[in-house]
Each structure stands twice: as structure tokens, then as C-alpha cells.
Amino acid sequence: MNGALCYFSGTGNTKWIANKISDYFKENDYNIDFFNIEYKEDFDLENINKYDFLIIGTPVYAGMEPRIVSNFLKKLPKGNNKKCIIYSTQGSNKASAAENISRIINKKGYDVFIQSSIKMTNNYYFAMGKKPTNEYITSTLKEAEVKCKNIVDGFIKGEKLIENTNSFKLGVSKVLSKGFIKILPKLSKNMISKNDCDKCGLCVRNCPRGNITMENGRAVFHSKCMLCLRCIYLCPKNAITYKNKKIYKIQKNIIKALDIK
Ligand SMILES: Cc1cc2nc3c(=O)[nH]c(=O)nc-3n(C[C@H](O)[C@H](O)[C@H](O)COP(=O)(O)O)c2cc1C
Known part of the structure; x- marks a missing residue:
């Protein structure tokens, strides 16, 4: 089978x-x-x-x-x-x-x-x-x-x-989900790449939406983000923050299940 x-x-x-x-x-x-x-x-x-x-x-x-x-x-x-x-x-x-x-x-x-x-x-x-x-x-x-x-x-x-x-x-989840999709562009603006970025390009290559480019030595996030958070957990320098918070790497081992480019 x-x-x-x-x-x-x-x-x-x-x-x-x-x-x-x-x-x-x-x-x-x-x-x-x-x-x-x-x-x-x-x-x-x-x-x-x-x-x-x-x-x-x-x-x-x-x-x-x-x-x-x-x-x-x-x-x-x-x-x-x-x-x-x-x-x-x-x-x-x-x-x-x-x-x-x-x-x-x-x-x-x-x-x-x-x-x-x-x-x-x-x-x-x-x-x-x-x-x-x-x-x-x-x-x-x-x-x-x-x-x-x-x-x-x-x-x-x-x-x-x-x-x-x-x-x-x-029914409730459908309403919540529609609201989430509407505010996605606003939520995704909370993601910022900091100076620690070493321009390795992992986030750029692996973004499922092709939403990240490297500009002036820093990852720049555009308007197609779906907030999957892959870039945050992939970043080897932990340089991508959310609302200025550094994210504890809880997906460090699990993310290896993905085929990373
Ligand atoms: C934007 C976003 C919204 C989420 N919303 C929920 C949620 O409503 N309920 C929940 O139990 N988990 C929620 N989660 C957690 C994820 O569903 C969960 O960690 C999932 O296993 C991630 O799967 P992945 O690693 O394959 O992307 C959310 C995660 C993200 C990134």
C-alpha cells in the first residue's frame, strides 16, 4: 500500500x-x-x-x-x-x-x-x-x-x-482565523532583524513565502509574511526578534525535521 x-x-x-x-x-x-x-x-x-x-x-x-x-x-x-x-x-x-x-x-x-x-x-x-x-x-x-x-x-x-x-x-475558530488573517500584516511587523545578523541568508532561502531579502547587511521582511516563525527559529544568531523580545529556541531540535536549504 x-x-x-x-x-x-x-x-x-x-x-x-x-x-x-x-x-x-x-x-x-x-x-x-x-x-x-x-x-x-x-x-x-x-x-x-x-x-x-x-x-x-x-x-x-x-x-x-x-x-x-x-x-x-x-x-x-x-x-x-x-x-x-x-x-x-x-x-x-x-x-x-x-x-x-x-x-x-x-x-x-x-x-x-x-x-x-x-x-x-x-x-x-x-x-x-x-x-x-x-x-x-x-x-x-x-x-x-x-x-x-x-x-x-x-x-x-x-x-x-x-x-x-x-x-x-x-464556528468560533473560523471567526478568529478570519480576524487573524486580517491583522497578519500588522503582527508580522513585530519581527525585526537585529545587528547580530551575520547575513548567512538561511532565513532568505527558507522563507516559504519568499518574503525576506537581505538589504544593507540585514534581513528585511516584506508584506507577504504568514507568521510561520521559521526564520526566527532557524536564525543561528537569534538575531530575529518579535516585539523586541529574543525568542528562546524551543524548536532548535525539531526544526531539523525540515529540509533546510
Ligand atoms: C501564528 C501562530 C498562531 C498559532 N495559533 C495557535 C492556536 O490557535 N492554537 C494552538 O494550540 N496553537 C497555536 N499555534 C502553535 C502552533 O500551532 C504549533 O506550535 C504547531 O505545532 C507548529 O507547527 P510547525 O512547527 O509544523 O509549524 C500558533 C502558532 C503560530 C505561529
Whole structure:
């Protein structure tokens, strides 16, 4: 059996989970091919029809999937009853994103078999929440790994696992998410590169929106930022600040799950 795993991951959490899910499938002689939504121009979406099942992974921004994922869903071909696993990663226990994606792709004719919200570290802790400790990160990753194994075992055994979010919560999240998208340009102005920048260009090369340029020896952020925070966590000098705050590198190890250029 062959599965296509389509994901977006800003700072590595969603890709880390993708790797775990893929590893567990491989242990059971299933093959998983990754499709990074960020590069969707590089792959033909119709190719997904060739796979036996589909997995979609997303981070959660203001309760929902980011626009890069919503746009991908719009272009996804019809499902013809193809089995699907939908997962989100977020800082809290649960969010509406997975439910929202399930509803969208159900309408396209996919059969959502697993729908799961997986708690990971909150990479936006400096704006909402509190700084995760190392112990918290370790135990969160352990719990997430168990969840990945249960997802794969359940899928292989043919057991449906749907973590529902009620329609009221989904409605509230949709409103919040629309508000978030509106104020994104304002929020992203909080990101500034400081003098410590050594012009390595990692942020420029790896921004999923091509939103950063190097000008006069400093990273300059333009107006297309989606606030994925990859640049902040990738910067080896910790030179990118948010509201003048230096960010504690909670994604230091996890971000290695991404294919960094
Ligand atoms: C702009 C932004 C908004 C976020 N909003 C939420 C949220 O509403 N609820 C939540 O639980 N986590 C939220 N988070 C935390 C992320 O969903 C979480 O850290 C996720 O696992 C990041 O995945 P990634 O590393 O694959 O990008 C937010 C993160 C960012 C950057």
C-alpha cells in the first residue's frame, strides 16, 4: 500500500509528526511519499490519485489551518472514496483545524478515517501562553509519538478514529482565523532583524513565502509574511526578534525535521 503525505510545516512540528507516522507505516511494509505543500508547483496534484491513501498534516494558526493549506485543499482533486488521515499539530490539546479539513475533503469525496489533533510545543509561546520547559518538551514529544503509533495501528486495523470538534467551536475558530488573517500584516511587523545578523541568508532561502531579502547587511521582511516563525527559529544568531523580545529556541531540535536549504 502506498500513501501520499501532504504537509505544511513552519518550524518542524508537523514534519516531525509526518516522519514518525511514515516510520510506523514503514515498519508495517507500507510506503509513504512526502509532498511539501510549500512546493506544490513542483508536483502534480493529480499524482495523488495514484496513491491508495492520503495523509494531510497542518499546523494550527488561530484555531485553524493556515491559508497555504486551505489553498492546497481547494486544488485537491476529487477523492473517489480514498481513505484519509488528517492531523493537526498545535500548542493546546485540541483545535478545529483537523475537523475543518475533514469537512472540506469529505465534500470532495474522500473518506476521512482518522482525524486527530496532536499536541506539540507552542512555537508562538512568546505571544500567547508560556515558555515550555525542556521537561515539558520531552514529555510532549513522547505523548505525540504514542499518538502517531495509535493512528497508524488504527488505520492498518481499519478502526476509525475521529476526534470531533463541535460545530460551535468550529464556528468560533473560523471567526478568529478570519480576524487573524486580517491583522497578519500588522503582527508580522513585530519581527525585526537585529545587528547580530551575520547575513548567512538561511532565513532568505527558507522563507516559504519568499518574503525576506537581505538589504544593507540585514534581513528585511516584506508584506507577504504568514507568521510561520521559521526564520526566527532557524536564525543561528537569534538575531530575529518579535516585539523586541529574543525568542528562546524551543524548536532548535525539531526544526531539523525540515529540509533546510
Ligand atoms: C501564528 C501562530 C498562531 C498559532 N495559533 C495557535 C492556536 O490557535 N492554537 C494552538 O494550540 N496553537 C497555536 N499555534 C502553535 C502552533 O500551532 C504549533 O506550535 C504547531 O505545532 C507548529 O507547527 P510547525 O512547527 O509544523 O509549524 C500558533 C502558532 C503560530 C505561529
